[in-house]
Amino acid sequence: MKELKRGIVPFLLVMLVAFIMTDFGDGEIKYIMASYESLPDQQRNFIKEIGPGGTGMFQHDGSSYAFIATEPDEKVEVLFVGKAEDGVGNEVKYKVVKNDGADDTKIIDGRMGRFALYLLRLEKVVPTPFGFNNQNH
Amino acid sequence: MSTQESIKQFDDYIKRLVRDLHLEEEEKREVEEEWTQHLYDHYSSLQKQGLEKSEAIQSVLEQFGDMQMIQTEVNQSYPSAIKSHIQKESVIGVLCIIASLIGPMILIGAYFQPYFISASLIALVFAYLVHRFIAKRQSDWRLSVIGLIAIYVFFFQLFKRMYGSSLSLDQYGAHLFTLDWNRLTGSGGLFEFVTIHMMWYVIIAMQFITINNYTPTWKRILNSSFQYWAMLLIGVFLAMFQSSGEWSVLFINVFILYAFLQHTISIKGITIFSQKVSRMFYRQSL
Numbered sequence: 001m002k003e004l005k006r007g008i009v010p011f012l013l014v015m016l017v018a019f020i021m022t023d024f025g026d027g028e029i030k031y032i033m034a035s036y037e038s039l040p041d042q043q044r045n046f047i048k049e050i051g052p053g054g055t056g057m058f059q060h061d062g063s064s065y066a067f068i069a070t071e072p073d074e075k076v077e078v079l080f081v082g083k084a085e086d087g088v089g090n091e092v093k094y095k096v097v098k099n100d101g102a103d104d105t106k107i108i109d110g111r112m113g114r115f116a117l118y119l120l121r122l123e124k125v126v127p128t129p130f131g132f133n134n135q136n137h
Numbered sequence: 138m139s140t141q142e143s144i145k146q147f148d149d150y151i152k153r154l155v156r157d158l159h160l161e162e163e164e165k166r167e168v169e170e171e172w173t174q175h176l177y178d179h180y181s182s183l184q185k186q187g188l189e190k191s192e193a194i195q196s197v198l199e200q201f202g203d204m205q206m207i208q209t210e211v212n213q214s215y216p217s218a219i220k221s222h223i224q225k226e227s228v229i230g231v232l233c234i235i236a237s238l239i240g241p242m243i244l245i246g247a248y249f250q251p252y253f254i255s256a257s258l259i260a261l262v263f264a265y266l267v268h269r270f271i272a273k274r275q276s277d278w279r280l281s282v283i284g285l286i287a288i289y290v291f292f293f294q295l296f297k298r299m300y301g302s303s304l305s306l307d308q309y310g311a312h313l314f315t316l317d318w319n320r321l322t323g324s325g326g327l328f329e330f331v332t333i334h335m336m337w338y339v340i341i342a343m344q345f346i347t348i349n350n351y352t353p354t355w356k357r358i359l360n361s362s363f364q365y366w367a368m369l370l371i372g373v374f375l376a377m378f379q380s381s382g383e384w385s386v387l388f389i390n391v392f393i394l395y396a397f398l399q400h401t402i403s404i405k406g407i408t409i410f411s412q413k414v415s416r417m418f419y420r421q422s423l
Contacts, residue, residue, distance in 0.1 A: 007275035011284055014271065014367045017374050018287045022294065086325060087295045088376045088385045129382040 027083030029090060034065060034121035036106050047119075051112025055092075055132040064126040066092050069115035072107050075099040076118040079135060089129035092120065096136050146194050147176045154204050159212045159219070163276075167352075168211075176201060221404040228407055229398045230261055233391050240326050240390065241383075256384045260375075260391035267371050267392075268399055272364040278356045281363035288366040295373075296330045314338075326390040333369060333393060340365055340400040347403070361400050368396035 036044065043060055047067055050056060054069045068076050080093040099105060105116040155169045176197055183193040201207075237257035241247040275281065296312065297304050312330045315321065321332045344357045372392025376385040 003277040004280065007277040007280050010271040010274040011277075011280040014275070014284055014370065015287055017371055018284075018291050021370065021374055022287075022291050085295070086328065087291075087373050088389065089382070127378075128380055129377075129385050131382060 021087065027090075028080065029082045029126060030123040031066075031078075031081050031120045034119045036108065036117055036119060039065075047117065048108060048110050049112075050115070051110050052115040054110075054112065054115070057126075057130050059125055062125065064122045064124070064130075066120045066122065066130065066132070068092070068094060068118045068132065069108070069110065070096050070118070072105075072114050072116050073099055074116060075105055076116075078118070078120065081120065081122065084129075084131055085133070089131065090126050091131035091133050093133045093135055094118075096134065144177070144180065144194060146198065147173065147180070150198055150201075150204070151176070154207060157208050158215075159217050160215060161218045161222070164215075164218070172201075224407055225402060225404050226265065228402060229395060232398060233257060233261055233264075233394050236394055237387055237391060241387075244322055244326060245324055250383075252384065253387065256379075256387040257391050260372075260388045261395065263375055263388075264368070264372070264392050264395040268364070268368060268395065271371070272367045272396075273399075275363060275367070276360045278359045281359040284363045285359070285366060288363075288370050291370060292330075292333070292366070325386055327393045328386070328389045336393070336397045337362065337365060340397065343401050365396045365400060368392055368399075372396075 036047070039047075039060065043058055043065070046056070046058055047069075050069050052069055052071045052074075055067065057064060057066045059065070066081070070076055074096050075098075077095045077097055078092060079095060080091075082090060084091040099116070105118075108115055108117050151169055151173050154172070155165050158165060158168065160168065179197045179200070180193050183196055184190070188196065234254065234257050238249070238253050241253060242249065275284070296309070313334050315331050315335065321327070321329065321335065323329050327333070327336075340361050341358050344354055344361060347357070369389075369392060372389050375392075376388040379385040379388055
């Protein structure tokens, strides 16, 4: 009984953390494709810093934006945006495939080369850590 | 103990006696149990000899000895709990820092970054506080069972998310045990499903090796398992609040290693090791 009394508060604390961490849904975050032109110069310049294969994120106007740069003849298929596999933070799961020309993509002249841009606007501000999980690898 | 009558004088005496001993909580509990048993055994034998209850109690307490003298003797003969505590935490801390320094270099070929040290130090402080004031404080086996199940559900969910709907029982089984070193570490360091299980098995094995006459092995297995998995859970939770992925990985790894070492390193072992090392140096200097 003494041990039970002594252990109940730490136990409840651990259970609270377990409850918060346990995923009662799939942890998915909704998103829409955003347009590069709608961004202010500061964000555009930030995106231009990268090249093909680059990824990044930023906050703007009450939302988080995630972007993926591919070779100009490639496109991105987003598989999932939400809780990361390792439980730490969130991530975008995606695949890079050849663009057969049917999809119009925004081509940017970046500092590290020309690239096709895939810009996602997430439904909310998502804190770091935020990962980019390329399923081709 | 449960079948015999409780004698208030004995319980009070032992409580006051144990309170001022410089021992860890667990050691105090062990000493308390042993001495209480001794008092009651002595009391029963005196009663069998025909002594009155009050007379027997008085006699037992007198023969047990002067409280202050016993406390002084015990405090002198046992190494100071604070000293032992600092020794153990220092060894674990140094090992965690070394692992944080060389781990990223070995596993992902990273060059040294100052945050390898700063992130690990911060994580160590958190790990110490969580272990001392949360995980270790819970030592009731019933709560351990419930807690273990709840925590394992969370980790199983994590694992399942990695496989999506294609996770089969065979795949799950394959991630419960391995002796292949390459599978024990990944880009996330030690935070691999199979690795945290292998460490758990070592902790369980340690409970069979450790000599402790007062707490049954199965209870120690349950409690140490809960404490280990609780540390992992809180480590993952705290990693969510780190500013970058690299900090998160270091945070989790320090928590895993810290939790593992807490259950596998003993002060007795450290003392024997340091004595052997000092003897070796002494021989070489002759």
